[in-house]
Amino acid sequence: MKKAxxxxxxxxxxxxxxxxxxxxxxxxxxxxxxxxxxxxxxAEWHAGEDRIMTTIDQIPQHMxxxxxxxxxxxxxxxxxxDMQAIIRAARVNTKVGSIVQGGSTITQxxxxxxxxxxxxxxxxxxxxxxxxxKLESTLTKEEILERYLNTVYFGSGAYGxxxxxxxxxxxxxxxxxxxxxxxLAGLIQAPSSIDPRNNPEGALARRELVLQKMVELDYVDxxxxxxxxxxxxxxxxxxxxxxxxxxxxxxxxxxxxxxDDERLGATPTDRYNxxxxxxxxxxxxxxxxxxxxxEQAIANVxxxxxxDVALVAIEPGTGMVRALVGGRDFYDEDDPIAMFNxxxxxxxxxxxxFKPFVLAAALESGIELDDIIAGGREVVxxxxxxPWEVENYASLRFPDLPVLExxxxxxxVAYARLVDIVGPEKVTEIAARLxxxxxxxxxxxxxxxxxxVSPIDMASAYSTFAAGGLHSExxxxxxxxxxxxxxxxxxxxxxxxxxDTWISDQVTTALxxxxxxxxxxxxxxxxxxxxxxxxxxxxxxxxxxxxxxQLSAAVWVGYAESPxxxxxxxxxxxxTGGTWPAEIxxxxxxxxxxxxxxxxxAGAQDLELIPVAIDTxxxxxxxxxxxxxxxxxxxxxxxxxxxxxxxxQTLRSSDSNLRPGFVPAVVERPITDGVADLNALGYxxxxxxxxxxxxxxxxxxxxxxxxxLLYGSTVVISVVGPEPGAEMPDVLAFTREAAVxxxxxxxxxxxxVEETEANPSDAKRRAGRVWSQTPxxxxxxxxxxxxxxxxxxxxxx
Numbered sequence: 195m196k197k198a199x200x201x202x203x204x205x206x207x208x209x210x211x212x213x214x215x216x217x218x219x220x221x222x223x224x225x226x227x228x229x230x231x232x233x234x235x236x237a238e239w240h241a242g243e244d245r246i247m248t249t250i251d252q253i254p255q256h257m258x259x260x261x262x263x264x265x266x267x268x269x270x271x272x273x274x275x276d277m278q279a280i281i282r283a284a285r286v287n288t289k290v291g292s293i294v295q296g297g298s299t300i301t302q303x304x305x306x307x308x309x310x311x312x313x314x315x316x317x318x319x320x321x322x323x324x325x326x327x328k329l330e331s332t333l334t335k336e337e338i339l340e341r342y343l344n345t346v347y348f349g350s351g352a353y354g355x356x357x358x359x360x361x362x363x364x365x366x367x368x369x370x371x372x373x374x375x376x377x378l379a380g381l382i383q384a385p386s387s388i389d390p391r392n393n394p395e396g397a398l399a400r401r402e403l404v405l406q407k408m409v410e411l412d413y414v415d416x417x418x419x420x421x422x423x424x425x426x427x428x429x430x431x432x433x434x435x436x437x438x439x440x441x442x443x444x445x446x447x448x449x450x451x452x453x454d455d456e457r458l459g460a461t462p463t464d465r466y467n468x469x470x471x472x473x474x475x476x477x478x479x480x481x482x483x484x485x486x487x488x489e490q491a492i493a494n495v496x497x498x499x500x501x502d503v504a505l506v507a508i509e510p511g512t513g514m515v516r517a518l519v520g521g522r523d524f525y526d527e528d529d530p531i532a533m534f535n536x537x538x539x540x541x542x543x544x545x546x547x548f549k550p551f552v553l554a555a556a557l558e559s560g561i562e563l564d565d566i567i568a569g570g571r572e573v574v575x576x577x578x579x580x581p582w583e584v585e586n587y588a589s590l591r592f593p594d595l596p597v598l599e600x601x602x603x604x605x606x607v608a609y610a611r612l613v614d615i616v617g618p619e620k621v622t623e624i625a626a627r628l629x630x631x632x633x634x635x636x637x638x639x640x641x642x643x644x645x646x647v648s649p650i651d652m653a654s655a656y657s658t659f660a661a662g663g664l665h666s667e668x669x670x671x672x673x674x675x676x677x678x679x680x681x682x683x684x685x686x687x688x689x690x691x692x693x694d695t696w697i698s699d700q701v702t703t704a705l706x707x708x709x710x711x712x713x714x715x716x717x718x719x720x721x722x723x724x725x726x727x728x729x730x731x732x733x734x735x736x737x738x739x740x741x742x743x744q745l746s747a748a749v750w751v752g753y754a755e756s757p758x759x760x761x762x763x764x765x766x767x768x769x770t771g772g773t774w775p776a777e778i779x780x781x782x783x784x785x786x787x788x789x790x791x792x793x794x795x796a797g798a799q800d801l802e803l804i805p806v807a808i809d810t811x812x813x814x815x816x817x818x819x820x821x822x823x824x825x826x827x828x829x830x831x832x833x834x835x836x837x838x839x840x841x842x843q844t845l846r847s848s849d850s851n852l853r854p855g856f857v858p859a860v861v862e863r864p865i866t867d868g869v870a871d872l873n874a875l876g877y878x879x880x881x882x883x884x885x886x887x888x889x890x891x892x893x894x895x896x897x898x899x900x901x902x903l904l905y906g907s908t909v910v911i912s913v914v915g916p917e918p919g920a921e922m923p924d925v926l927a928f929t930r931e932a933a934v935x936x937x938x939x940x941x942x943x944x945x946x947v948e949e950t951e952a953n954p955s956d957a958k959r960r961a962g963r964v965w966s967q968t969p970x971x972x973x974x975x976x977x978x979x980x981x982x983x984x985x986x987x988x989x990x991x
Contacts, residue, residue, distance in 0.1 A: 226474040228445065231481045231516075237439045239449075239470050248356040248367055250340040256372045257355065258339065259413035260379035264404045266300040267411055270335060274301045274326035301326040304342040307463055347466040348378060349385025362390065364430030372414065373422035376404040385462050386453040391533070394427050431527055443520030444480050447538050448670040452476075457683050458674075473677040479514035479670055484786050488517040491781035495774050500765065502754040503778065504536035504649045506668075507747040507786070510657040511689055513666030515650075516745075517782075521754070531755050541632060541646035542752060546604045546713075547728025547737040547771065548643035550659065550701055551625040552613050553601055557697045558624065559616045563598040563704060566834050567608040569813060570948045570985070575614050577638050583945070584610040584642070587729070588905045589876050591813035592828075593836045599828045601704040602712035604727065606642055613641035627692040629655035629665055643728055649748040652739045657746035659705070659724065660795075663698040664689040702795050705740075711827065714738060716776035719784045722795040727771030733760045738775035743793030745783060749775040768904075808836070811854060811876070814986075857909060859899035860892050865913050868892045869935040876905040879938050886914030922979060924971035925964050930983045933964050943978045950984055962986040 226239040250258075262269045268276050276299050298306070305325045329338065348358035358378050359367040370378070380400030381388060390397035405419040414422075439445045452458060452469055459465040468474070484507060492503045507517040520535035534540070557563075569592035572585040586592065586606045600608035613621060618636040625634060630651045634640060650668055658665040666689045674682040705724035708714045713727040717740050725740025734757045739748040751774050752760065760769035767773070807815065808828050814836045854875055860868030865881070872879050886893050894912040897903060923940065925933040930946065937944045951957045951965040966982040969975055 226469055226472060226476065228448070228476045228478060230440075231477075231479055231514075232483075234482060236441060236478060236480070237445050247344055247354070248340075250336050250343075252366075252368050253340075253343060253355060254368060254370055254375065256408075256414065257367065257370055257375040257378070258343075259408060259411075260372075260375045260404050261339075261343065261382070262300070263407040263411050263413060264379050265303070265382060267407070269300050269339070272299060274328075274330035275299060275323045298322070299326060300342050301329060301338050303463075304338060304345065305329060307345045307467065308341075346382055347385055347463045348381045349389045349462075350391065351470075353466070353470070360430075362429055371422070371425070372405075372418060373401070373425040376408065376422060377401040377427070380404045383462075385466075386450065390427060390429060392539070398427060438525055440482075441480055441485055441518070442524035443535050443537060444478070444485075444515070444518045444670070446524075446533070447518070447520070447535055448476075448478060451670060455683075474682065475675045475677070475679075476671055477673045477675075479509075479516060479672060480518065481516045484517040485519075487785040488519050488782050491778050491785070492519060494781050495777045496751065501751050501760055501769070502536060504540055504750045505747060505778065505782065506537045506650045506653040507745060507782070508650075508653045508657045508668055510660035510741065510743065510746050511664060511666060513654070513657070513669045513687070513689075514672070515668050515670055517747075517786075518650075534754070536750065536754055537649045539648070540750070540754065541648055542735045542750060543643050543645065543730040544647050544652060544737050544739075545643040545728030545730045545735060545771065546606075546609075547652065547726045547739050548625075548647070549601065549604065549609050549641065550705060550726055551628060551630070551655070552609055552616070552621050552641045553597070553704060554628070554659075554693060554697055554701050555616045555620045555624045556597065556612050557700050558693065559620065561597060561612070561615070563700055564596045564831065566594050566831065567597055567600050567605075567611055569593045569595050569600075569605065570607050571813070572946070572948065573607040573610055574947055575610050575638060577614075579637070582610065582638050590810040592810060593808060593813050593830070594834050595828060595830060596834070598704050598707065599830065601726075602707045603826060603828065604708075604713050609641050610638065613638050624693070625655065627665070628658045629667070643730065649750045652737070653746050653748035656725075656739045656741050656748065658692060659698045659701050660741035660743060660746050661689065661698075662695045663691055663693040665692045666690075706795055709740065713770075713772045714740070714776055716772055717780045717783075719780050719787070721787065722793070723783070724795055725776075725779070727776060729770040729772075733768055733770065734758065736760060736769045736771045736773070736775050738771050738779045740776075740779050740783070742783065742787060743795060744790055745786060747779060747782060749778045749782075751775050751778070855902060855905070857895070857897050857899055857901045857903050860895050860911060861899070863892055865890050865892055865911070865938075866932075866935040868895075868911060869938045870931045872909050872911075873931060873934050873938075877903070878906065878908040880908055880910045881938060881941055882910060882912045883915055884912045888914055890915055922967075922969050922971055922973050922975055925967055925981060926971075927960060928964050929962060930964070933981055933983075937979060937981075942975055945978050945980050947980060947982045948985055949982050951982070957984050960984050 227235055228237040228239065230236050266276065268278065302322050305322050343355040345354060347353055348355070350361055352358040352361040355378070356367045358381070359365055359370055359374075362378065363370065363374050377390065377397060377400070380397065380403065387393065388396035388400055402423050405414070405423050408414045409416055409419045449469070453462065453465050455465065458468045488505050488507065492505065496503055502521060503519065504521070505517065505519040506515065508514065509516055518537050520537040521532060523529065524532055526532040571589055571591040572583065575582040575584065584606050587604065592603065592605050592608070595605065595608065597608070597612070599605075600612070618638050618640050621640055622634040622636045630647055632647055632651060634645055637644070654668050667687060669685055669687070671685055673684050676682060702724045705726055706722060708727070709717050709723045709725050714725045717723055717725050717738055721742065723740055723742055725738060728737035728739070729735070735750065735752045737748065737750050741747070751769060758764055762768070807825050809815070809825055857877070858871045858875065860871060869879050884893055891914050892911050893914050896910045903909070921940070922942065923936055925936055928936065934944055934946070951960070956965065961984050964981045964983050968980050
């Protein structure tokens with residue numbers, strides 16, 4: 195019906211065509227002011243200085259052809275309105291049930307950009323079409339095209355073709371190549387979403403479509419288009435603004451979001467015109483005092499030549515972004531990623547900082563904080579894809595323990611079992627509810643932070659816990675008004691309940707203990723704080739995400755451009771979530787919350803747990819001989835407390851003086867004894883066979899004795915004698931240490947699975963011994979051998 199009405203209206207207009215005045219390039223633009231939360235001005239946005247006027251004879255023919263091909267292929271033949279395009283668009287839109295194609299000609303777009311409002315109604319479309327018909331009797335096609343190319347928006351503040359040529363390629367429009375012209379033409383339809391600096395893949399795909407249309411319409415031949423399509427995307431540095439914006443990472447993210455906000459206009463050009471020509475007053479959420487403290491906190495902790503840092507702080511219950519650090523220096527021309535916002539665009543693995551989402555899923559599934567989860571050093575979980583092998587950080591061993599303690603000490607094997615119980619689908623669903631907006635795949639490894647997230651999503655999701663289960667999407671502005679004070683947007687979306695309050699309180703109970711006595715103690719600022727550390731594989735990402743009732747903040751530390759391990763010599767020491775990220779968070783939060791009343795967080799419940807000292811090398815009660823650096827205080831139920839105490843005999847297998855963290859002396863000792871000592875300290879062993887006098891004796895070792903070496907590192911030993919065959923020996927009923935030594939002597943790599951065998955009496959009889967192996971004795975291992983060992987203490991002892 196609307197299509198018919200529009201056609202009738204156009205016929206009437208066509209029969210009564212009168213000339214209309216040339217609208218030029220529209221009304222004079224009004225400057226938009228952007229305000230911080232304290233009322234100070236952050237930025238002034240305007241279009242006037244971002245437009246360079248040009249004449250049609252300065253524009254290359256292939257630039258004109260590219261725009262016509264993709265925007266209005268019948269421009270040279272229609273009279274201002276293209277009925278074929280209108281009918282085609284109507285059919286497509288009717289078929290899909292929404293507006294996915296438009297039928298506006300270049301003449302209509304020009305009229306809309308310079309004379310009309312953003313309103314999308316039948317009456318407005320009729321007026322637009324009528325004016326286009328009249329304008330075509332006033333101006334030549336060349337004059338219309340010239341005016342259009344001087345007014346259309348190409349993204350990144352580039353208003354008009356000459357500005358776009360200078361902004362993206364650093365050259366006059368007359369020097370644009372076919373490849374560059376086709377890329378610019380492709381930007382007109384969606385300049386924000388396919389900005390070549392932020393989305394090069396999308397921009398290049400659009401360039402290819404423009405080139406295909408140019409070939410189809412015989413503007414270029416296939417060879418020319420093919421050559422243009424393989425040209426690399428080489429962009430000019432973004433022009434330096436003489437009046438640099440305060441807090442540019444925040445302001446640019448605000449700008450990006452507003453240019454995608456359909457409340458400001460139906461099309462990208464409409465929204466650009468509203469923002470940069472409409473004289474708006476935009477009231478943002480950023481607090482300059484908090485922002486300054488965020489930047490200072492980072493400077494206080496991380497050296498200038500250290501890794502990159504991102505920080506986002508959100509107010510729980512409202513979603514207001516109060517501080518945002520997205521990189522070192524937005525305006526650093528020597529930094530190729532200076533303008534990439536690590537806080538909002540960066541996606542990195544969160545490590546154990548993702549575990550609270552697993553905890554929330556478990557609680558919602560009926561698991562409680564004092565429920566016991568099996569401990570150990572490692573575990574193999576059978577998944578639909580393949581066996582999932584999980585080991586604790588630094589190969590530490592834990593006893594069976596409550597969910598609370600598994601969270602406090604970030605026990606990987608316990609959380610691997612937990613995600614297997616509740617299912618990864620449940621975890622992805624609840625993480626999305628809490629505020630993780632990026633795509634998450636329902637794989638078990640998600641529980642340990644193996645998929646990528648952004649700092650802003652992490653701060654947002656944790657703020658849901660702080661707000662008692664109410665989630666508010668992050669917002670960058672509270673309202674927009676016209677120069678006259680009329681409200682354009684009132685941006686105060688209501689919070690939505692996504693989990694029950696008792697679940698968020700239980701999560702908070704666990705996370706406050708993480709800060710009080712677990713991996714996040716460096717974030718303790720003397721007031722109630724809940725939080726979680728996270729460290730990805732090889733120390734490439736380190737996180738601390740924490741909250742109080744008034745503040746939720748995420749801190750990420752890592753090398754952004756070329757992810758490298760944050761270990762010596764790159765950093766002074768190994769960086770984990772409990773080091774620099776927790777310290778930055780504490781520096782920042784202590785400043786922001788100074789003078790703010792404490793508020794309250796859910797405290798530890800009376801779970802009837804008993805504090806006991808546990809040696810994390812053996813998983814046993816810590817005796818006087820256990821090194822203090824490996825002893826932690828855990829809260830366990832009485833029936834889960836280990837009955838065996840760590841002694842020198844459980845730490846060592848010979849009379850040598852073993853010190854955790856230092857390589858023992860094994861030269862001139864039998865291989866079995868030396869390998870047992872090295873394994874007891876958590877080292878992997880590589881054997882090289884050499885000539886010598888006493889067969890089976892260790893001749894050399896690397897590193898030397900007393901070298902400080904991280905748990906899990908490899909020690910190379912040279913052993914006298916001929917290299918033995920790789921035939922799998924029978925190690926059933928061997929002790930763990932003896933089995934490893936036997937396999938190591940034969941040069942067979944081994945993986946140990948600590949798991950209780952099915953028959954309780956056999957498990958008790960063979961406590962601490964091998965009860966299964968693969969491959970079988972006498973066969974040749976094709977890869978790593980696996981042995982299953984009963985725990986040293988079996989239920990019933």
